[in-house]
Amino acid sequence: MLSRIAESLFWIGRYLERADGTARILDVQLRLLLEDPWLDEDASCRALLSVMGHPVDAARVDPVDGREMLELLAQSDAPSSIVSSLAAARENARRAREVVSTEMWESLNTTRNEVVAGRWRSRSPYRLFAWVRDRVAVVTGIVDATMSRDQAWHFLVLGRYLERADMTARLIAAQDARGGSGAGWPLVLRSCGAFEAFLRTYGAAASEDRAAEFLLLDRLFPRSVVHALLEADACLAQLSTDEAYSAARLVGRDDARRLLGRARTELEYRPLAEVYADLGTHMDRVQRVCSAASDAVAQRFFPGGKATAWVREHS
């Protein structure tokens, strides 16, 4: 398929997952601000903004409140806000219009139209988050139910899982940054639909420490970092099947796979206590690896897509 189209599909996957992940992260934060009277609003909002890549100027004196954070991460024109992500997903689909099914396109288009209309600006943020999760679930469902498992689908899913690993890492980092009692973990689990699965998995042993472990390492839970990294790797393996060098035999020659594999084994085989001791740093590493893997994918599959500047010459 065309490199440019593959790139668009990859980014549709990433943007949708980003909108979804951001909605989940914000949901936890806003609920905690409401429910945890000991939480320092200013400090925790600053911490979250920093985790989301929007650090507040340290010199700033006036406090950051939930409203401001919500505006920036959900509704502003900032490049990674929920609104921007949904619009960008739709723009990418528009670019890849002829490989995207009509159903999927219409779903993305109506989603973006509602965003543009700004109707839910007046509604409660929880309804917004629920709506975003629903819309992303609908599109994801259409993708999985209607797209052939060809390259197009694999690029989209690769984008989805790379972004998911990144987003879950940020979710964990955000909870870690809020610090304190760890009262937030159940909410974190709930925000990604993991609460029941977590309880079933750990039973009586379920504790707050284990929540981070579950979200990080559980191979079966679809939103865990390790699961996302495994799925991304599987996509890359599929995309490489007809390469001159067999990806199955020389995984290490594929930059993206090597990066993801190393990050995953770091998490899986390092003593858990070490990871816990510096959760923030480890999550930051996951996020960087996802970004580097994304660049490696671009370099390999989407080269030369940039328009060349031509200069006229004559004698």
Added chain:
Amino acid sequence: MTGFQPPRRLRVEHRTRFGYDRTVAASYNECRIQPRTEPRQQILESHVAIEPCTWRYDYVDYWTTSVIAFEVRIPHDTLTVTGTTVADIAEAADPPQVDWARLRSAQTTDAFAESLVATARTEPVPEVVELATEAAAGKPPHEAARAVSDAITAVMEYAPGSTGVQTFAAEAWAARRGVCQDFAHLAVGAMRSVGIPARYVSGYVQSHSGAAIGETVAGQSHAWIEWWTGGWYGWDPTNGKPVGSAHLAVGRGRDYGDVPPVRGIVSSAGQSRLDVSVTLTRLR
């Protein structure tokens, strides 16, 4: 007296070299530097070397000029195009003449429509039109054409380097200076304004007519004109002389834009330097 004159045999080497200060990844070009055999000139040998070049395609364009389209798809810092031609060139024969009525007939104006319309490069300013009208007044077409060209030649100063390939006639006229291309643009523009079909010719000229046989001298790629007053007649407005056995034609068109020697695009944000050299050797 019109005794038989053996044709002049010339060897022309035309080298164009682009040097780039930043490596160029790719370029796509066309060159028009190969003369073709025609009544006044016979091509004995002709080849074009392009270095580097990954693919080339030869064809003859709308104006019946020989063109080489070529790609350079490897990184390069210089691009050199060298055309070598050996040709026998005869003196021009005098064409038949028609009167103004024939020249202005619907049949003639339609047949020579392309040589009668001003282009942006040749568009004469009112002053030039006036000059041409005065010069042509009361003369039969051929003499009128000659007078128009001479009027331009008389006013313009030949000043190498004063203009570039993209200079329009109007700009050169304003400066009253220019090179062969400007003289040719001005002359065809002026001629068309008085209803004489005229066209732009690109080629080479051996300006040192005194050079000995076998001696290689520096020459130049040159431009002159042809007008039609019953048959095409070549005239060199820069030198104020008829075109003869020292002139080797490459191509004809409405103006420079139809017959640029090398033209193309490069994928580069850097600067380029252009070196052009033409050497001529009279072989006979």
Added chain:
Amino acid sequence: MYRPDGTPRSGYTSLHQSLARLTGEELRTRVETLARTYVDQGVTFDLGGEERPFPLDVVPRIITAAEWGVVERGVAQRVKALEAFLADAYGARASVAAGVIPLRLLLSSAHFHRAAAGIEPANGVRVHVAGIDLVRDSEGEFRVLEDNVRVPSGVSYVLENRNSVSQVLPEAFSAEPIRPVGEYPFRLLNALRAAAPEGRSDPTVVVLTPGIFNSAYFEHALLARTMGVELVEGSDLLCHDGSLFMRTTRGERRVDVVYRRIDDEFLDPVTFRADSVLGCPGLLTAARAGRVTLANAVGNGVADDKLVYTYVPDLIRYFLGEEPILPNVDTWRLEEPDVREQVLDRLDELVVKPVDGSGGKGIVIGPDASHAELDELRSRLVADPRGWIAQPVVALSTVPTVIDDHLAPRHVDLRPFAVNSGEEVWVLPGGLTRVALPEGQLVVNSSQGGGSKDTWVLGDRDAPPTMPMRAPRTAHAQPMAEPDVNPDDSRGHQQQQQQQINPGRSEC
């Protein structure tokens, strides 16, 4: 739709009945549903950076089988003549030698591209797709308003309008045999494949678009999708060794036919505009070398020239030896001095058009123009008589259109589309009906407050359709077993029922 006596015109009877059954409220609901369909589907055009839906009127425009027969034959005839003319214009120029068309006219056309000379189309076709604009005069006769053989657009609306209207007005469809439009993409793909360079047995076709900001992007994507080919932008393409390739995730892949939806001037920066990033350098050389086919061909614009248009009836007679089936609209050539004088005297009654414009650009409608506008026009005509033509104001036919909850007459034109495969010129039964929404307006264009209508060409009940549908293999389908259900499901129900019963018993 109606005769002067108020009865429905031929062809409109059953539509009239269907519409008459609708209440005003129902009509409004249908109109709203239709409007929403296009916004939801993103069927939009780009106007000044803003995406807008192209207004679609719920009332179809109907053309009877007999009327269509004339249009179909007339359009095909015209396309054949324009093909012959283009081959001649860039080749032998026999029509010039025979005195049918002045050489001067050809050479002075802004779209006569000398770079196109020598590019020989593989199967001889230059006009793979044509859109011939027709109007219906007060006598009810179709006349040709202009020819579009460069990159005619609008066919996506023909396809989408049918889809939308069939959903909103299904009852009217069952009443009439309406000829389907859905085969257009197949016809186009076949024509494009047939145009592939020699020796390419399984050619790769692409649609080349300027990108998502182009007003017709939706159409480009629709055509690529329905033909099952790649939609490429200039940056996806590259030429090497004289062939065209596209960049894919598995390396470069050869391209054989480019259905390009960008103008000549942007195709190849080597030959045309060096600042163009929409095209691909080397493309023209690849076409010249016969390695790739451009559809439509470069340089076709000379046949769109509105001054050339005035010669098309003569070109039909010259090349085909036939009388034109569809007449032109009367047109004055301003190059002829006495004609020019007449036109200048009557500017306020005439329509004046630039010869190389399209899409209604630059048109001045005399009766609507102010004195100042006419004065300015007059001086422009005198300065450049080659650049303009004049036509009488054609009393365009009107078709009922929903305006604020009720039906009102609005002016329409018709752009039928023709596809030339080299073997046959096929005319899509339908075409784009554009309607001028402001009352009395005569320019029907999307950029000037225009909308569109579904165009129904009625089939002949007695004549079979051109592409017969395959009948079902057997009258009755093979009976199959009922779908499986989870046997546990019934147990689930029982459990639920017990649970619901339990609370009632807990009191004891």
